Amino acid sequence: MSTTFKLDTATSRAHPTPQPMRRLTVPKIQSRKADGATKEPLVMLTAYTARTAQLLDEHCDILLVGDSLGQVIYGLPTTLQVTLDMMIAHGAAVVRGSYHSVVVVDMPFGSYEASPQQAFESASRIMAETGCAAVKLEGGQAMAETIAFLSQRGIPVMAHVGLTPQAVNALGGYGARGRSQEEHAKIMADGNAVQEAGAFAVVIEGVIEPIAIALTQALEIPTIGIGASAQCDGQVLVTEDMLGMFERVPRFVKRYEDMASVISKAAGTYAEEVRARTFPGEDQTYQPKS
Template structure:
């Protein structure tokens, strides 16, 4: 009885195989990627066909400063993993930031303060592998640079060398100017971060707009001037009134990157998950959502679950691989018949 059942299976599979192309008749591109765990080769010298646009030059600090002088707005986006970095890079983003925001939007922590240096390095490595042309910038984590310049240098060089980053971003103003100076003198490019500094959320009373009074705005200006003097090649200005950011930008000789700081900074940065509509725990007022991928992803997952449960996926004709020949199939079924009890 078992043998008869196998024979029926042979006939069924053989008739099905008549409807399916064999590997030799399929285009070679179909088998360019056999497994989802093996990502396709990114565009580059070894795979020029993967990129449909003109090859752009590597973005450097000199590139950023050139665009600043020419008044060409600078773009920055966050990325925390290989595929996100790769897509942001292919979209010709100027700067890719491995922000400590990954603590909340990628790792599920309640605040950025919980992120460690080792975790930051882990994500920097992934982003670096996916980033070919964009400038690679990473946040220094809470507590990794505030104790002393020596501590900052030790952790900073770890992130730069182990994480393959090109520059670091530090939050703070006049109080970290000496540390910034020491790091830039040691050869680590530094971008400052003033206004709302999320690593100080407890001291600031939460995520609140900064510089709403003239005196507080002056403090932010002094922070910016101190960081410029210390050697920063640029400064992020977060969550301050637009007139404050505009004035500070006009008084500096280095580019400013705004986030919730109005349209008059030298460039803009957004958290990738926020602008893509993936992270829905909290969307800041200043963030424009260019997509709503979270709902699309949930819908795709639900459709997959439904099709698996209803035996729709995988389709026998479309999503499966044949044996090399009918002869091999018949031989295999004969072998399997011996194991039937």
């Protein structure tokens, strides 16, 4: 049993209270794929705050603190401006707000590409300061040496191949990958390289479906699809995209709710009541004791 913090939401301010919990582990995630197949697909969503983590945790196997927080939380144009400090702050919050899921934290652009040693310094800081279970980095064959260096030193690594957002400038945009034979071969080679290097799982993003299926069948480690195929060993989406918080989302996103409209409507009702002086009412104010 491990001890973490679960937020007490019975009060207006969420006070953490220690509770003994049994959290999933990286080996448990990896063992979900046996003999080349995963009977129960892995569920992964992004989380950036303690409260969001708490709401998602019971439904997920993995919570990803993605560098997508740069766009989702901070309004940045791409993920390239995200810093290590940002990832650590949000990663620690997600760990505090969860008790069941494996928490994986993205390594931001510029924190690992220079050398395996640089990657270890960044990853060890993420692990120590957040309490997360693993890190995720983008790249296939080019990052194999780094993945091996981290894995051999006790840092579990989730890899990421196909469309890699941190390399958007080199790729020329966010279009689907794998349409040419050359790209097809590279994605397959990248997947095999990260597996051989010791990655415990790999995200396959934005590739044409036959490649995602072929790579899933070829690898012994779980594949997590995003814009890939339902035949991957699991799926991940940006939670705010899935909840309908933005008008524009990638084609591969399915909106499961229209939370933007819900929030806007609630704010509008609040504004009307404030202007009409009907809020706060008797239930929200303190009256003299009789």
